[in-house]
Amino acid sequence: MKILVGYKRVVDYNVRIQVKPDGSGVVTDGVKLSANPFDDIALEEALRLHESGVADEVVIAGIGPANLGAHLRNGLGMGADRAIHVVSEEAVQPLTAARVFLKLIEKEQPGLVILGKQAIDDDSGQTGQMLAALWDRPQATFASKLEIADGKAKVTREVDAGLEVIEVDLPAVVTTDLRLNEPRFIKLTGIMKAKSKPLETMELASLGVESGDHLKNTHYAPPPKRSKGVMVKDAAELVAALKQKGLL
Amino acid sequence: MSKILVIAEHQCGQLNASTARTVSAARAVQPEAVEVLVLSDAPDAVAADAAKLEGVSRVLTVARAENAHPLAAILAPQIAKAAAGYSHVFLPSTTFGKDVAPRAAALLGVAQVSELMGVESAHTFTRPMYAGNAIVTVEADPAQTVVATVRTASWPAAGQAAGSAPVEALALEATLPTHTRFVELRQARSDRPDLQSARKVVSGGRGVGSKENFDIIYKLADKLGAAVGASRAAVDAGYCPNEMQVGQTGKIIAPELYMAIGISGAIQHLTGIKDAGTIVAINKDAEAPIFEVADLGLVGDLFKIIPELEQALG
Ligand SMILES: Cc1cc2nc3c(=O)[nH]c(=O)nc-3n(C[C@H](O)[C@H](O)[C@H](O)COP(=O)(O)OP(=O)(O)OC[C@H]3O[C@@H](n4cnc5c(N)ncnc54)[C@H](O)[C@@H]3O)c2cc1C
Ligand SMILES: Nc1ncnc2c1ncn2[C@@H]1O[C@H](COP(=O)(O)O)[C@@H](O)[C@H]1O
Numbered sequence: 001m002k003i004l005v006g007y008k009r010v011v012d013y014n015v016r017i018q019v020k021p022d023g024s025g026v027v028t029d030g031v032k033l034s035a036n037p038f039d040d041i042a043l044e045e046a047l048r049l050h051e052s053g054v055a056d057e058v059v060i061a062g063i064g065p066a067n068l069g070a071h072l073r074n075g076l077g078m079g080a081d082r083a084i085h086v087v088s089e090e091a092v093q094p095l096t097a098a099r100v101f102l103k104l105i106e107k108e109q110p111g112l113v114i115l116g117k118q119a120i121d122d123d124s125g126q127t128g129q130m131l132a133a134l135w136d137r138p139q140a141t142f143a144s145k146l147e148i149a150d151g152k153a154k155v156t157r158e159v160d161a162g163l164e165v166i167e168v169d170l171p172a173v174v175t176t177d178l179r180l181n182e183p184r185f186i187k188l189t190g191i192m193k194a195k196s197k198p199l200e201t202m203e204l205a206s207l208g209v210e211s212g213d214h215l216k217n218t219h220y221a222p223p224p225k226r227s228k229g230v231m232v233k234d235a236a237e238l239v240a241a242l243k244q245k246g247l248l
Numbered sequence: 249m250s251k252i253l254v255i256a257e258h259q260c261g262q263l264n265a266s267t268a269r270t271v272s273a274a275r276a277v278q279p280e281a282v283e284v285l286v287l288s289d290a291p292d293a294v295a296a297d298a299a300k301l302e303g304v305s306r307v308l309t310v311a312r313a314e315n316a317h318p319l320a321a322i323l324a325p326q327i328a329k330a331a332a333g334y335s336h337v338f339l340p341s342t343t344f345g346k347d348v349a350p351r352a353a354a355l356l357g358v359a360q361v362s363e364l365m366g367v368e369s370a371h372t373f374t375r376p377m378y379a380g381n382a383i384v385t386v387e388a389d390p391a392q393t394v395v396a397t398v399r400t401a402s403w404p405a406a407g408q409a410a411g412s413a414p415v416e417a418l419a420l421e422a423t424l425p426t427h428t429r430f431v432e433l434r435q436a437r438s439d440r441p442d443l444q445s446a447r448k449v450v451s452g453g454r455g456v457g458s459k460e461n462f463d464i465i466y467k468l469a470d471k472l473g474a475a476v477g478a479s480r481a482a483v484d485a486g487y488c489p490n491e492m493q494v495g496q497t498g499k500i501i502a503p504e505l506y507m508a509i510g511i512s513g514a515i516q517h518l519t520g521i522k523d524a525g526t527i528v529a530i531n532k533d534a535e536a537p538i539f540e541v542a543d544l545g546l547v548g549d550l551f552k553i554i555p556e557l558e559q560a561l562g
Binding site: 238 | 347388491
């Protein structure tokens with residue numbers, strides 16, 4: 001079975017995001033970029049399925065600008081067998097990303113697709129579900145456990161009420177939650193090997209997907225600041241302050 | 249003019265509080281009508297509750313055995329069919345809505361607005377990005393149905409109406425897949441208030457140190473009549489179950505009182521509590537970032553402070 005993994009590059013989660021003063025976006029110049037944390041988890045899960053013999057090939061795919069190669073090489077360094085770079089200078093929104101992934105599925109015929117539950121830049125959390133709908137296949141979102149046997153996946157999902165277990169027929173789309181696994185570090189030997197692994201590049205325009213970007217992000221603003229509070233010296237003062245605010 | 253369909257979230261025959269908040273967001277669009285769709289195997293009780301929400305003009309029900317559990321692959325085709333004639337389809341931004349809404353949007357071939365927090369006009373909204381560090385104004389295409397998930401922490405619950413809106417069964421021709429099956433839901437039973445709607449929340453972090461120690465958080469919460477939350481680090485360390493996680497990838501909440509105990513205040517955690525009324529932080533590290541957002545801060549060892557607090561509370 002082949003596994004296709006979404007591997008998006010985003011602003012690193014440790015960066016303190018600054019909104020540009022003119023409200024046209026956030027500052028990305030000179031800012032550290034990394035793999036979307038949920039996509040590292042997706043790749044880790046695919047690699048484990050490869051190592052346990054469930055999968056025989058792991059392909060990562062990223063949609064992004066011309067300089068995305070180094071990022072995809074990191075994914076190959078982590079252990080993916082192959083990478084696909086769909087070149088788009090413009091950031092794509094989830095519906096377009098899902099349409100692109102559908103094209104890749106038609107070419108690659110994977111038995112399983114693993115994406116992150118959300119990309120931590122746009123925080124949309126849509127691509128996996130949209131892809132599953134367009135592909136007319138099952139989805140198992142927010143996965144914290146994945147077991148594969150007999151052409152089926154049993155997936156434990158983190159939902160508001162607790163943990164939900166569902167069973168889906170393969171092929172299917174799974175999206176990862178944080179507790180699915182802990183991604184491995186990239187080893188130097190991995191980086192060396194990655195240099196000779198195949199990285200295929202194609203233009204988004206060549207895939208013939210309809211543009212689905214119907215949302216316009218017209219203005220960015222920093223969130224309202226909370227005013228600095230006061231420090232109290234002990235528990236009694238805290239209780240008095242809460243009583244004064246009418247909270248106790 | 250707009251006409252909005254709100255998809256009801258429910259569990260065990262009860263309407264989830266997130267639905268009333270979603271109705272408030274729908275009303276902010278100032279539509280001609282807000283209608284609620286209940287997809288269930290037995291929708292009557294839920295529909296009756298939805299019909300009493302202020303601003304709801306009609307409740308539609310689809311009763312099918314397949315709807316016994318909220319599986320996105322089953323619900324989305326029904327929602328896509330039911331959406332005909334509506335300008336907007338709103339779902340709560342809970343794990344239910346986040347799972348189903350994008351699938352329905354893709355079936356309709358339209359984009360989706362995630363975590364709608366403000367309404368500027370029928371097609372202009374605000375939503376958070378970058379873990380809430382940027383609030384973005386988004387314009388949806390007026391020629392298309394707007395599918396959105398509503399950030400429940402940004403909206404009050406719609407009140408109770410004087411009367412009841414009519415409830416009607418909706419006949420839908422939708423073929424449903426069999427490739428997705430519900431197995432079980434594992435829930436930690438608790439008599440404590442629900443984290444997402446509680447007025448007070450006490451949360452513990454890695455500083456609490458162990459599952460056993462977490463009892464002092466539960467005890468304090470019980471004394472205050474509060475729900476219990478946790479940081480991701482506390483959940484990852486196994487101190488408490490996943491449904492207690494507050495933050496960017498957990499629950500986003502807006503209680504009147506939030507107490508963060510032994511939580512450093514990472515940006516991903518703060519995202520989940522930005523709309524809280526009063527934030528109290530208890531941490532032994534005076535430099536912890538949580539103090540930058542706390543309304544009331546107390547530096548010290550939680551194991552010393554909590555017993556003192558309980559005593560002061562009487
Ligand atoms: C993509 C992504 C998503 C994430 N989503 C979330 C999320 O939804 N929610 C979330 O919470 N985190 C999330 N995180 C993790 C987040 O970055 C932090 O790692 C996490 O919030 C830290 O939890 P903590 O504050 O409990 O632990 P720590 O940062 O380790 O802080 C523990 C605190 O306890 C204090 N302490 C220790 N002992 C005592 C004592 N005896 N008395 C008083 N204070 C004490 C310490 O001074 C310290 O400040 C996410 C991370 C990533 C990468
Ligand atoms: N441009 C992209 N390149 C690669 N993967 C993507 C891209 N956009 C979305 N994805 C995948 O879809 C997931 C969810 O993204 P989103 O719907 O934007 O929150 C991500 O975690 C990725 O796995």
